[in-house]
Amino acid sequence: MKEVDPRFINLKKKVGLFFSVALIGIITALIFLGIERGTFIPKYRIYFIVKKGTGLFEGMPVKLSGFKIGKIEALSLDENARVKVSLLVNKKYQKWIRQDSKAMLTKEGLIGESVIDVTVGSLDKPVIEDGYTIHYEKTKGLDEIVEDVKPLLSEIKNVARYINDPQGDIKQTFGNLKTLSSELRITRENINKLLKNTDANISKIASDISKTAKDIDSLAGNIDKTVSDVDRKINPVMDKLSKTMDNTEKATAILKDTVEKSATKVPTILDKGEDALGDTNEVVKSLKQVWPIRLFIEEPKDSLLHGDSYE
Amino acid sequence: MSKTRQQNTEHRTQTLFVCILCSVFCALFIGCGGPAVPTLSSIRTKAIEYNQNGMEAAEKGDYEKALGYYMEALKINQSIEHSEGTAINLINIAVIYQKKNNISKAHELIDMVFSIPDISDNIKSEAAFEKARLYLKEKDFSKTKEWINRSLSLNKGIREGSRWNLMGRTVLMEGKYDEAIAAANFALKLNRENKQRIEEANSLRLMAEINAQKGYYGESREFYMNALEIDKESGDGKKISMTLRGLGELALKHGHLQDAVNFYMRAYNVSSHADDIEGALKAIESLADVYKKSGDEKNAEEILKKKTDLERQRPAEAGKK
Known part of the structure; x- marks a missing residue:
């Protein structure tokens, strides 16, 4: 009589069942992961051609109206040494990409992520089919903007230098004004001398002239002061x-x-x-779907702003 | 013999253990294999996000920002023909416009809600309540009552107390004290049952107001004090100031001038720190009246200077009636 340990009865069946269940579990998980990552979403390819592939890389997001619709699948050189960029785009967005759609390399924000932005095509144009090429439009980068600003800055510097130049028109004008004020003072002294020699009979006229002379004196003094003030103040400003x-x-x-x-x-x-955020998001999303966690997660919804009965 | 029995017992225990493990595994497997929870589309999620941001801004009193967020949420909901989202955001925008005293615009938006098909009675009831609040602001009492009744007939729910509060206020404005007391009492009961603390405070304030108008000083003061307690608990500066002004008015009516000054001063302090310019202006006006009545012209003049400063800060819409 063959003695059999009762624990090993139907062992093959048990092991078989265990492996089958494990295998089913793995396949199901892979299918779910594939669905989550969009592996089964139908896609199609479109192309664009650029002179230089700087800033482009495989996996770069392709966006339409700010929404991610695909990614750069591959970059290759064509017969004319230009870069042929292959975009893998979700089929469901095909209706928006038409013959006049354009691809642009843009940044999200000043130093944000570089993305390929595809513009929405006109409804009267035919839809771009799989394997077709769309136009590429060059956008200005930060370097080019800096280059554009550079001449403006040097222009401003030239203006400042011109104002500050001792031989320049502005400095010369200030100098002339100074000379004019000193000449006015001499004129005033001459008038004073003349007045001293004038007959007493014309004292009334003389007093008028004296008054005028005083005014001129005051004016000359003010001009002199103003010029020196302006001169004193403008130099540090110019520096x-x-x-x-x-x-x-x-x-x-x-x-x-x-x-x-x-x-x-x-x-x-x-x-x-x-990528890290995307992966985390995927994990969290998948976890949210897992039983029994999903039973405890409340779906977000619109909130109503309740009116107060005592307002 | 005993060895065989022991082996059998061990065998049974192991079998049971394997069975339990299998059951747990199967249960988990069945659970995981159940229908997936329907997830919101990214565009709906975005609309809800805008709605929540609008709610936060409105709670902070930043109505311009709230309006911006609600408009975005509305635009998205309209672009995907989401009736409920559209209706909710239309009501929210109407509430904000009412806060900004733009009554005609608020009416227009609520009318749009009633033209949307397939929205729940709960939302229609809220829209009707909003319509009633607008008519009360315009002092059209018959229309106010008509819309309150319409709101109650559509859906009662946990917000029923707020409808009765509004009914109480309306009939009080008409001078029907008995009806007002009945409505306020019923509203208080409903709000306590449904744990609607803010509306409970409104019921208490309404009771205080009715008692004050009937000349019952002690009762009115007690109701106001109870309302104040809830206002403080909910941290609503506007409501605290409103209750303090009510207490000030009550004290003034019964000749307690110093108490009135204290309450109005407290109301002014609360409003000015809660950026409630309208509340601060009302407190100042009342305070100036009390000073004048007590013959303190100097303080009255000084406080009125503050009023001029505050009026300059008042937003353009707030002044419109």
Whole structure:
């Protein structure tokens, strides 16, 4: 008689059942994960061609009206050494991408993530089919904006230099005004001398002239004071303006340098950050769907602003 | 023999353990395999987010910001023909317009709610209540009562007490004290049952007001004090100031001038710190009256100077009646 340990009765069936259940579980999990990651969502490919592939990378998000509709699938060089960019786009957004749609490389914010922005096409144009090419429109980058601003800054600096130039028209004008005021003083002295020699009979006229002379004197004094005041005040201002311009130019150069250095790193960091956030989001979303957790999660809804009966 | 029995017992225990494990596993598997919870689309989630932001801004008293958020939420809901979301945000915008004293615009928005098909009676009831509040502001008492009754017929729910409070206020304005007391008592009972603390305070304030008009000083003061306690508990500066002004008015009516000054001063302090310019202005006007009545012209003049300063700060819409 063959003695069998009762624990091993139907062992094969039990092991078989265990593996089957595990296998079903794994397949189900993979299907759910695939659905969650959009693997089963139908997609199609469209292309655009650019001269340089700077700033473009595989996996870069493709957006339409701010919504992510796909990603860059691949970058390759064509026969003319231009970069052919292949976009993998969700099929359900195909109706918005038409013959006059354009692709643009833009940034979300000043130093935000770089994305490919596809414009919504006109309804009267045909829909772009799988494998077709759309136009690419170049957008201005930060470097180009800095380059545009540079001539303006040097222009302002030239104006400041021109105002501050001792041989320039403005400084010369101030000098002339100074000379005029000193000449007026001499004139006043001459009139005084003349008045001393004038006959007493014309004392009334003389007193009038004296009064006029006093006015001229006062005027000359005021002009003299004003000119020297303006001269005294304008010099430090000009110096400061000139220094500010120098500093601005230096700051712009530093800014450009910093942007150039960090610009290459920022998209990668943002991309990684977005990936991590996306993954976390997926995990949280999946967890929310898991029984029994889903039983405890309340769906968000619109709140009503209740009117008060005593307002 | 005993060894075989022991083996059998062990075998049974193990079998039971395997069965329990299998049951737990199956239960989990069945649970996981159940129907997935329907998730909101990203656009609906965005609309709800705007709605919640609007709610937060309205609670902080930033009506311009709230209006902006609600408009965005409304736009999204309209773009996807979400009737309920559209109706809720229309009501919310109407409430904000009413707070900004733009009554005609608020009427227009509520009328739009009633033209939306397939919205719940609960939302229609809220819209009708809002309509009633608008008519009360316009002092059209018959229309106010008509819309309160319409709101009650559509849905009662936990907000029924607020409808009766409004009914009480309306009949009190008409000078029907008995009807007002009946409505206020019923509202108080409903609000306590439904744990609607803010509306409970409103019921108490209404009772205090009715008693004050009937000349019952002690009862009125007690109701006001109870309302004040709830106002403080809910942290609503506007309501606290309103109750303090009520207490001030009561004290003035019964010749307690110093008490009246104290209450009005407290109301002014609360309103000015809660950025409630309208409340602060009302407190100042009442305070100036008390000073004048007590012959203190100097203090009356000084306090009126503050009024001029406050009037300059008042938003353009707030002054419109």
